[in-house]
Amino acid sequence: MASRSTIGDVASLAGVSVATVSRALRGLPNVSSLTKARVEAAALELDYIVDARASSLASGRTHTIGLVAPWFDSWYESKVISGLEGVLAPAGYDLLLYAIKTSVRPVQTLRERVRGRTVDGIVCIDVFFDEEDVEGLREFGVPMVLIGSRLSFGHSLTIDNLRGASAAAEHLLQLGHRRLLYVGGTQKSELVSPVSDLRAQGVAKAITDAGLDVAEVLEVANDGAFSLAGGRKVMRRLQQRSEPLPTGVICGSDEMAMGLLSEARTSGLSVPEDLSVVGFDDHDLADVFGLTTIRQGIYATGEMAGRLILDTLAAGEDLPYSHIEMPISLVERDSTAPPRVVAG
Amino acid sequence: MASRSTIGDVASLAGVSVATVSRALRGLPNVSSLTKARVEAAALELDYIVDARASSLASGRTHTIGLVAPWFDSWYESKVISGLEGVLAPAGYDLLLYAIKTSVRPVQTLRERVRGRTVDGIVCIDVFFDEEDVEGLREFGVPMVLIGSRLSFGHSLTIDNLRGASAAAEHLLQLGHRRLLYVGGTQKSELVSPVSDLRAQGVAKAITDAGLDVAEVLEVANDGAFSLAGGRKVMRRLQQRSEPLPTGVICGSDEMAMGLLSEARTSGLSVPEDLSVVGFDDHDLADVFGLTTIRQGIYATGEMAGRLILDTLAAGEDLPYSHIEMPISLVERDSTAPPRVVAG
């Protein structure tokens, strides 16, 4: 292992003070170009690299952003990570990951990282804070961006879940469907998400707006768990009962839709002939499944979160909090069509 | 923002020295239980949290592990992250992400992080170092685990790519297929991966072992790019030419297989009647596609990498490097069957 050289070594070699080395290497003003060149040469020769911890301790900045999420192995999270990273890395910021286990109060983990001065800012994905948590959050004093949820302070990035689900339901209603099913569910953990409920409300709204009776048209399944397996389970249960199947299904996520689709096909139902299905997200594979879906640009959301953090950091803490609604759109593919027997 | 209390504040309140506070809070020996209790009470009252940077600067440990990969938005990476996190977090280690852009020498980024004392250890996923790089790597002096590649120093975790691909090919040969295609490709970047070649060799070996002529039986497509889109492209090209299609396809990844499958079905081919397909990985959705595949436990690989790092850290730098081959297995599903016309 090469011996580690410090700023002092560089100073000696260049024949200047450590203060000057520090300025020169960071490109600060008030350093003659001659001195600067000499310092840079010395640094290069000694293979000097700034100690991030010492620098951070002295300057107060860590150049690290913490990403908090319930888990990191889902498609959604990996897209956000990617978008964030794309913005943060070029700006010289690192990304630190914190998975919030279901059992632990999310705010506790946050506390330690922020108070321990490990991160300069925080991005939360689908972390839902309760009243008690919020008390503890204010004191953090570092910029915070929430994705998928909202808070009275800090930036937030969401989509219009209600409108998205409405659009999906409208699409099915216009095709002639009159027996709809919404498949949602709380997310995989106990950090209860309002997202699923909002989407259910959106579906109901579309039905009402079409002059129809929600009680007659809509059925809601709340055990889809936003997962592949959950979508399967819902479909299986549906087929085991005696009542007729709905003709149109709106799923709160593409992964649930894929599970449902898969199970439906396995048991001989054809999509969209027997059953129309709309998903949510526009997963990479939605296209392969020919899945009609509500597209949201998740990578772009990650980028936006990164930019918000960076801007807030640059501007000081006084930036007014913004709530941004990311665009969504209906992508029509092959999983939706008029119902086989149009009510007549 | 609550005023930050330091170890000095705690010491004053508890009426002891900072040295004692440091020992007491970290549970070191030689602290009377009375003192310890008093210190803990003071820390609690002041809501004291250790400054990670200062602690790290003084102790030399960062309690952070760096994860290096070409990108983070693929299924494979997200599984590794998840496995790593599951082991690291309980041990008090954080995970820092570095995406290696194709244009930059990977080793440069590593240098800065390690030399900058930002991480205690490094895990690399599918990062392939060339001779020149290796020179610079030795000096790092922190534990390193490579996933998917090998190095003469540092731990490595791979699967037997050759044997996996052999098993896939054998499966098809036993079903009676005599015209095979292997779909691979360098990975999405210029960091050339030997993985694809190894798998191609495995297929060839199975053919030879079966007493057949590789030149007659095997065709290789190296533009699958390990992606969905790549798999599609290969299938499309195949159908545009005049020669007959192969009857059995082995794909270097499930994502390529899914793309290929999707394209095949779109153009009216049925699987497995017209075409048998075997994938690689056992992607979460492989099951949905009914895809026969070579399963590798990626989450387990992530866990193992975490444990190796932790063990090495605990043991000091003297642990002998290990190369571990993770288990794989053939999972038979519905995408493979005997060819329609058995050669007779």
Added chain:
DNA sequence: TTGAAAGCGTTACCAC
């Protein structure tokens, strides 16, 4: 069992 003090490697303020 406890305390004093010397680092750890920077940054930033204040003279010069």
Added chain:
DNA sequence: GTGGTAACGCTTTCAA
């Protein structure tokens, strides 16, 4: 434009 030096907040000898 440059240098001296006090922080930054903790860990870790070494004495007591």
